[in-house]
Amino acid sequence: MTDPKTxxxxxxxxxxxxxxxxxxxxxxxxxxxxxxxxIWDAFSNMPGRVxxxxxxxxxxxxxxxxxxxLDLIKEMxxxxxRFSIAWPRIIPEGVGWVNEKGLDFYDxxxxxxxxxxxxxxxTLYHWDLPLALLGDGGWTARSTAYAFQRxxxxxxxxxxxxxxxxxxxxxxxxxxxxxxxYGVHAPGERNMEAALHAMHYTNLAHGLGVEAIRDxxxxxPVGLVLNAHSVIAGSESTExxxxxxxxxxxxxxxxxxxxxxxxxxxSLLDALGDRMPEVEEGDLAxxxxxxxxxxxxxxxxxxxxxxASEEAEFPATKPAPFVxxxxxxxxxxxxxxxxxxxxxxLYDRYDLPEMYVTENGACYNMGVGAxxxxxxxxxxxxxxxxxxxCADLVSEGYPLxxxxxxxxxxxxxxxxxxxxxxxxVHVDYETQERTVKKSGKWYRDLALNFPHxxxxxx
Ligand code: IFM
Numbered sequence: 001m002t003d004p005k006t007x008x009x010x011x012x013x014x015x016x017x018x019x020x021x022x023x024x025x026x027x028x029x030x031x032x033x034x035x036x037x038x039i040w041d042a043f044s045n046m047p048g049r050v051x052x053x054x055x056x057x058x059x060x061x062x063x064x065x066x067x068x069x070l071d072l073i074k075e076m077x078x079x080x081x082r083f084s085i086a087w088p089r090i091i092p093e094g095v096g097w098v099n100e101k102g103l104d105f106y107d108x109x110x111x112x113x114x115x116x117x118x119x120x121x122x123t124l125y126h127w128d129l130p131l132a133l134l135g136d137g138g139w140t141a142r143s144t145a146y147a148f149q150r151x152x153x154x155x156x157x158x159x160x161x162x163x164x165x166x167x168x169x170x171x172x173x174x175x176x177x178x179x180x181x182y183g184v185h186a187p188g189e190r191n192m193e194a195a196l197h198a199m200h201y202t203n204l205a206h207g208l209g210v211e212a213i214r215d216x217x218x219x220x221p222v223g224l225v226l227n228a229h230s231v232i233a234g235s236e237s238t239e240x241x242x243x244x245x246x247x248x249x250x251x252x253x254x255x256x257x258x259x260x261x262x263x264x265x266x267s268l269l270d271a272l273g274d275r276m277p278e279v280e281e282g283d284l285a286x287x288x289x290x291x292x293x294x295x296x297x298x299x300x301x302x303x304x305x306x307x308a309s310e311e312a313e314f315p316a317t318k319p320a321p322f323v324x325x326x327x328x329x330x331x332x333x334x335x336x337x338x339x340x341x342x343x344x345x346l347y348d349r350y351d352l353p354e355m356y357v358t359e360n361g362a363c364y365n366m367g368v369g370a371x372x373x374x375x376x377x378x379x380x381x382x383x384x385x386x387x388x389x390c391a392d393l394v395s396e397g398y399p400l401x402x403x404x405x406x407x408x409x410x411x412x413x414x415x416x417x418x419x420x421x422x423x424x425v426h427v428d429y430e431t432q433e434r435t436v437k438k439s440g441k442w443y444r445d446l447a448l449n450f451p452h453x454x455x456x457x458x
Contacts, residue, residue: 002384004446010391016119016402017447018080019073019424020359022126022170024056025411027086029063034099036092038128039138040414043186054417060409061432063105070112072425072434073408077448080119082358082404083109084126084170085159087151094130095147103158110162119164121358121404123225124152124209126170127179127186127414138187139175139198142277149208153216160217167358168209171227171297172202172255184415192313193275200277203258207286224259225295225358228252230342234305234320243306246315251302252346260350262288271314293401295358296346298386300328301338328382330363330413330420336385343393343400354399359406360386363413363420374426374437383439387446405443409434 024040044055062069073081087094089102106122113120125148129138136143152168160166169175178185180195189195206224213222229251233244246267249257253265262284269276303320312318322333339360346352362382368374383405393400410423418429424440427433436444 002380002442004442005449007384007387007391008446008450010388011394011450013452014401015394015450016080016356017443017450018078018082018119018121018402018404019076019408020082020404020406021062021408021411022084022123023086023089024059024126024128025407025413026060026062026409028057028059028061030055030057032063033089033101033105034092035086035089035102037131038086038088039131039134039186040128042131042134043188046188049188050415051417051419054412054419056412058429059412060427065432066105066108067112069408069434070109070116070118073113073118074116075436075444076408076424076440077444077446077450078118079447080121080164080402080404081113081408082121082123084123084128085155086128087125087148088128088130090154091147091151092130092132094133094144095150098154103155106155106159110159114162120162121165121167121356122155122159122163123167123170124148124155125168125175125205127175129175129186134187137197139180139201140189140194141197142201142204145201145205145208148205149212152209152212156213156216156220160213160220163217163220165221165223165293166213166217167223167225167295168206168213169202170225170358172199172206173227173229173251176202176254177251192272196272196276199254200279200283203255203287204283206259207283207289210289210291211286221292223291223293223295223353223356224255225297226252226255227297227299227359228256228342228346229302230298230338230345232301232303232320232338234303237306239306239308240304240320243304243315243317247302247304247317250315256346256350258284258287259291260288260352268314291353293354293356294352295356296343297359297406298339298342298357299360299362300332301335303333326378328362328378329365330416332363334362334382334385336389339386340389340393343398347398354401356402356404357390357400358404360403361406361422361424363422365419365421368426368428368435372435374435376437376439379437379439380442383443
């Protein structure tokens with residue numbers, strides 16, 4: 001079903017349609033307004049880390065084009081904007097002095113949203129850790145969790161009055177495992193012990209952050225955004241099914257466990273507990289405070305087989321072949337059914353609050369044609385397919401309150417640099433011209449024509 005109006009009519013009247021971005025991926029102006037480097041500035045400036053040695057220096061120049069981009073969001077017809085706040089703009093050295101100019105930028109962003117009738121969903125940490133904190137070990141140091149707590153307090157004290165929702169972290173799976181175990185994200189570490197320290201201290205920072213947010217802004221709904229993995233066994237064998245459960249514990253349980261159950265998975269502790277830092281008294285209580293909401297970022301399933309080789313470390317799995325016939329330009333399998341089974345599985349396993357799909361979207365790299373249009377029909381199809389799954393979830397009673405497309409516009413796709421494009425809006429990085437793609441016009445039709453009100457769900 002691709003008719004946007006028909007699709008929109010399957011959602012309840014108070015559903016939120018939004019678009020999402022993140023600070024380092026769009027802002028640019030990395031040396032302006034008092035900002036100091038983050039670990040991603042350092043990482044992208046090292047040869048061999050990011051495709052083409054691209055970096056965030058200019059990105060989408062959003063810092064200088066704020067008003068124009070807020071107009072664009074308004075034109076997209078959405079009711080909400082999800083963005084992240086750059087810690088190195090607010091507390092440039094991670095600890096110590098607070099940079100008022102950094103807060104001023106987000107002040108303008110929030111005022112601009114409010115003036116346009118757009119709700120604000122902020123994320124405090126979308127991977128741009130102040131580089132200075134790496135001197136103490138970055139996320140492998142317990143002190144970083146306390147630095148984050150202070151940062152959360154500073155942000156909420158100045159901006160909390162205009163936030164409709166706040167998330168502590170975006171996808172800790174990436175900043176922990178990609179950044180400290182697989183080495184493909186900043187800071188580029190490949191070490192299980194370091195990764196396990198980053199895992200616990202990130203979880204602790206989340207818990208301390210929740211305390212800080214509630215202390216300063218008790219009325220702002222607080223949540224956490226997780227890229228939960230839909231882990232699917234590559235075969236029906238007992239070994240592969242057991243591997244799937246291990247993979248679930250490692251990739252999901254390492255965050256969902258402490259946050260929603262107050263414990264790390266037993267299998268993870270058995271296999272790797274001796275390399276974890278001390279979990280101090282009170283840590284798990286802080287981490288597992290009840291949240292108002294959680295966010296799911298979903299793109300593709302994770303298919304796994306058991307890895308029986310001697311050197312395989314927990315969870316001892318390897319990738320299984322794709323089943324879906326199509327992949328996006330970044331090579332990710334398209335399989336919307338896994339989004340539904342994932343949500344069902346997570347609500348079975350954990351006591352979860354209401355949720356948003358905080359990211360979903362597809363990478364396709366087509367450019368602007370001779371007619372001035374960007375024909376990205378496969379992205380449009382991806383959105384229609386996955387939004388239909390969301391409508392099914394709503395009609396089956398899952399407390400899904402909103403959906404944010406990733407992303408508003410093409411941007412810095414981390415280790416892939418600018419070559420991978422996820423935007424509903426095309427960005428010409430030479431001229432910074434924005435062109436709404438075919439998928440963007442379709443999403444606009446859906447969001448703009450969405451019949452707000454108490455209409456019944458299908
Ligand atoms: O671009 C990223 C985003 O920063 C976090 N979630 C996944 C997106 C696509 O890879």
